[in-house]
Structures are given as structure tokens and as C-alpha cells.
Amino acid sequence: MTPPDGLEFQVDKKAWQKSRFVETEVSTDLAPGQVLFRVDRFAFTANNITYAVAGEMLRYWDFFPKDAGWGCLPTMGFGDVVASTHEGVATGTRCFGFFPMARHLLIEPASANPASIVDGVAHREGLAPVYNQYQPVAHDPLYIAEKEDVLALVRGLFMTSFLAEDYLVDADLFGADSIVISSASSKTSIAMAFVAHQRGRARAVGLTSSGNLDFVKGLGVYDEVLTYDQVSSLSSGTKAIFVDMAGNSTVTRNVHETLGESLVFSQRIGGTHWDAGGDDAELPGPQREFFFAPGQIKKRLADWGPQGFQERIGASLQAFIASTEGWLRVERGYGRDAVERVYQATLAGSADPSEGNMLSLWESDAAASGR
Numbered sequence: 001m002t003p004p005d006g007l008e009f010q011v012d013k014k015a016w017q018k019s020r021f022v023e024t025e026v027s028t029d030l031a032p033g034q035v036l037f038r039v040d041r042f043a044f045t046a047n048n049i050t051y052a053v054a055g056e057m058l059r060y061w062d063f064f065p066k067d068a069g070w071g072c073l074p075t076m077g078f079g080d081v082v083a084s085t086h087e088g089v090a091t092g093t094r095c096f097g098f099f100p101m102a103r104h105l106l107i108e109p110a111s112a113n114p115a116s117i118v119d120g121v122a123h124r125e126g127l128a129p130v131y132n133q134y135q136p137v138a139h140d141p142l143y144i145a146e147k148e149d150v151l152a153l154v155r156g157l158f159m160t161s162f163l164a165e166d167y168l169v170d171a172d173l174f175g176a177d178s179i180v181i182s183s184a185s186s187k188t189s190i191a192m193a194f195v196a197h198q199r200g201r202a203r204a205v206g207l208t209s210s211g212n213l214d215f216v217k218g219l220g221v222y223d224e225v226l227t228y229d230q231v232s233s234l235s236s237g238t239k240a241i242f243v244d245m246a247g248n249s250t251v252t253r254n255v256h257e258t259l260g261e262s263l264v265f266s267q268r269i270g271g272t273h274w275d276a277g278g279d280d281a282e283l284p285g286p287q288r289e290f291f292f293a294p295g296q297i298k299k300r301l302a303d304w305g306p307q308g309f310q311e312r313i314g315a316s317l318q319a320f321i322a323s324t325e326g327w328l329r330v331e332r333g334y335g336r337d338a339v340e341r342v343y344q345a346t347l348a349g350s351a352d353p354s355e356g357n358m359l360s361l362w363e364s365d366a367a368a369s370g371r
Contacts, residue, residue, distance in 0.1 A: 007361050009101040009339050013061060013071045016052055016347055020070070021336050026104045028083040035084045035117070037095070037105040037134075040368045041332070041360040042077025043152040044101075044342050046186045046351070047160070050270045053247060058292065063131065064100040065123055072100040074131070076156040077358075078148060079105060082370060088112030096143065096151070097134035101339065103361045107134070115139040128294035142314050149330045150321055153356040154187060158317050161191035163296040164269055168241060169201060170299075174265040176239040178203040180255060183245035184225060185212040185353035188270055192243060193221040194320050202241070207231065207251065215353055219327060231255055236262045244288070245270035256285045267291050330356045335363045 006024030030036060051060040051073050064072040081093040089112050099105055110120025117134040124132050137143045144151065168179070179196055181189045184206030193204040206222040210229075217225045226233060231254040234240070239262055242255050247270060256263060266288045301309050333342055339359050345351045362368035 005103065007103045007336075008066075008072055009336075009343070009361065010066055010070045010072050011052070011343075013052075013055060013069060016049075017344070019340065019343065022066075024104075026106075030083055030085045030106075032085050033108055035086050035089045035107050035109055036082055037079035037099070037107070038082045038368075038370055039077065039079045039099045039103055039105055039361070040094075041149075041152070041358050042075035042099050042101065043149075043156075044075060044339075044346060044357050044359050045153060045157060045188075046183070046270065046346055046349075047157040047188050048073050048075055049347060050188075053270070054290075057290070059127055062123060062127060063098060064102075064105075072102065074098050075101055075359075077152050078137070079134075080370065086112060089117055093117075094137045095134040096137060096140060096155070098131045101359075101361065128292075130294050130297055141310055142317060144321075147321060149332070149356070149358045150324060150328065152358060153328070153330070154191065154320065154324065155317065157188040158191045158320055159297075159313060160269065160291075160293045161188055162195050162313060162316055163293045163300070164243065164267065164291050165192055165195045165199070166300065167291065167296050168265070168267070169199065171265075173202055174239070174241060176202060176241045176264050178205055178223075178235075178238060178240045179243055180205045180207065180234065180240055180259075181222075181243045181245060182207045182248065182251055182255075183270060184208040184216045184222060186245055186270065187353075187356070189243075189245045190219060190221060191320060192245075192269075193219075194323060195316060197221045197223075198316065198319065205234070205240075207246075207255075212353055215327075221323075228254075232258050234258050236260055238262060239264045241265045241267065244268045252288075253283060256283045260285065265289070327354050328356050329354055330358060332358045332360075332365070334360050334365070334368070336361070 006026035008022045012018035055061040061071040063074050077099045086109050107119040108121045109117050111118045119132045179202050183189050185208050196204045203223040206216050206225045208216045210227045263285045266286050268288045268290045342357045360368040
């Protein structure tokens with residue numbers, strides 16, 4: 001049997017601007033218990049740059065290990081089973097999940113049922129279980145066929161934002177009445193502000209660049225929006241939480257110094273300004289805490305049960321998706337040039353915040369789905 005054309009997009013783990021395309025041989029003649037996905041398309045946002053920032057610390061590079069020094073960034077997307085020797089997984093099954101920036105993914109399910117396929121390949125041992133699950137769309141309560149692109153773009157990052165805000169509320173907001181969010185134009189920040197706005201427990205204050213100021217103000221989810229050079233005007237009279245999506249050491253220091261004793265908690269989530277990072281060990285105020293979503297998932301599954309967890313996430317996600325219709329424009333890109341262009345623009349922070357990029361390493365929609 002002629003092997004399918006394999007192709008992967010890889011980045012240098014120490015110098016992310018360096019990337020390469022690697023052609024691979026992918027066979028549909030599988031060993032017992034294996035499943036081969038054709039990766040249809042995947043979302044790429046600033047959230048994926050965060051996977052690189054935390055690649056070593058949170059082991060995001062370990063999901064799809066490559067040659068020494070090179071990594072394959074995880075993405076959220078859709079894939080179709082094109083070959084299977086696992087009795088619980090039928091060929092043609094379409095799934096949502098964690099896919100590499102590639103044309104194919106081979107997994108070895110440890111378990112499989114109509115609602116979930118769990119990869120048990122050896123190199124994923126010890127990784128966050130939530131990322132090892134592939135959800136067949138036919139039995140996914142959050143799936144909406146006509147909203148596939150938007151789901152891929154926001155579902156993963158929305159869950160991070162929902163859980164991060166939930167973590168803060170679970171701690172009674174540490175006594176704060178406002179949440180200051182950097183990189184306010186990023187989709188993860190927008191989702192965080194949306195959830196906080198919905199709950200109404202704290203004011204959401206967005207920090208953004210001057211070029212994105214009007215866009216962020218027009219979203220309607222922030223109670224106040226400031227540019228980065230206006231950080232000194234933050235009110236220090238009331239208690240506040242800082243949610244850092246940017247990873248910009250200058251901004252972080254300015255926020256900590258401006259708020260002073262009013263800053264009661266500092267939560268780090270993203271790294272959209274990865275190239276402006278630095279040592280923050282000597283920051284005044286509370287020690288920064290990196291938020292790890294799987295930990296809060298585990299807690300809430302215990303608190304609410306699986307059904308209650310899905311109901312809460314689902315209701316809020318659907319409301320957020322509806323809100324994106326006023327500002328999110330989905331753009332599809334196919335092939336090497338599109339993937340490289342979007343990756344470099346996102347890495348450089350020059351991507352249009354109103355744009356949502358759905359990518360595929362296949363050259364067309366028909367090729368991606370195998371038609």
C-alpha cells in the first residue's frame with residue numbers, strides 16, 4: 001500500500017523563529033491496537049505560543065516528541081480516523097482534540113468508548129490526562145457542526161480562562177474587587193474578561209497596546225481599558241488581582257509597583273509578549289503563581305461531577321461563542337506557506353486580534369478531509 005504523504009511543522013525549541021517542514025512516511029498498515037488520524041485542520045492563536053513558553057515546565061513539547069532540539073506545537077483541532085486496528089475505534093470517526101501541526105497523528109488508545117478515546121502511548125505517560133483525550137464529535141455535547149472552526153479556535157483557550165477565573169472565585173477573589181488582565185486583545189484574555197463580566201463579582205480591567213485599544217474597548221467585556229503606558233493610572237485604592245497573559249516583564253513590574261499593597265494575587269497564564277520576558281524574582285508584592293488548568297479540572301470534577309462540570313462549561317462556552325459573532329472573523333489557510341505565515345505573525349505579535357486562523361498542512365479543504 002502506498003504510504004500517505006506525511007508532513008510536519010516543527011520549531012526550534014530554543015529559537016522559536018526558526019522552523020522547518022519535515023516530510024515523513026506514514027503507513028496505514030498499523031500494529032495491533034493503533035489508530036491513525038488524518039489531521040483535517042487546527043486552530044492557531046497566541047495561546048499556542050504559550051505552549052512554547054511553558055513547553056519545558058509543563059511538558060507541552062512531550063506530547064509529540066521530535067528530534068533533539070526540535071518540537072511540534074500542540075494545537076486544538078479536528079481529525080478523522082483513516083485506519084484503525086483498535087476494536088473500539090471505527091474508521092471514519094471524527095474527533096476533536098490535541099493534534100500536532102502535521103497531516104497525521106498515530107495514537108495507541110488505552111481506552112475507547114463512543115464518547116472518548118484516550119491515547120495511552122508510552123511517551124504521554126504522566127502528562128495531563130485531559131490533553132490525551134480525543135472526543136468523537138457524534139457523542140460530544142459541546143459539538144456544533146456549523147461552528148467547528150469557532151469551536152476549535154476558542155474551546156481550549158476558553159476552558160483555560162473559565163477555570164482560571166473559577167480558581168480565583170473559589171478563593172473568594174482573595175478579597176479583590178477588580179481583575180487586571182494583560183494582553184487584553186488576545187482571545188484567552190477576552191474569554192477571561194467575558195467570564196468575569198458574566199459573573200459580575202469583579203471589574204475586568206484590560207491592558208493592551210495603543211494599536212488595539214479601540215478593538216478591545218469595542219468588545220464590551222472590559223469595564224475599563226488602558227494602554228500599557230497608562231499602567232501608572234491603575235487605581236491603588238482597592239484590592240486587585242493581576243492576570244498576566246503577556247509575560248512582559250516590564251508590564252508585570254509596572255503593575256506590581258503601581259498597585260503596591262493593593263495587589264493581593266498575581267496569576268501568570270500566558271506569554272504573548274514572550275520576547276519581552278525576563279527575571280521577575282525580585283518583584284514587589286505577592287509571588288506570581290503559574291495557573292495550570294488540569295489541576296482545577298481535577299478539583300471541579302470532584303466537586304461537580306463529570307456531568308455538572310460539562311454543563312457549567314458548556315453553558316458558558318455557548319454564550320461566549322455567541323458573543324464572538326460580533327468581532328471574530330475566521331480565516332482558513334492551507335499548505336506550508338499559510339502555516340509559516342500565520343505562525344510567524346502570531347509569534348511576532350502582529351496578528352490581527354479580530355482574526356481567527358484555522359490551518360491545515362494539506363493544500364485544500366478536500367485534501368484535508370481525504371475527499
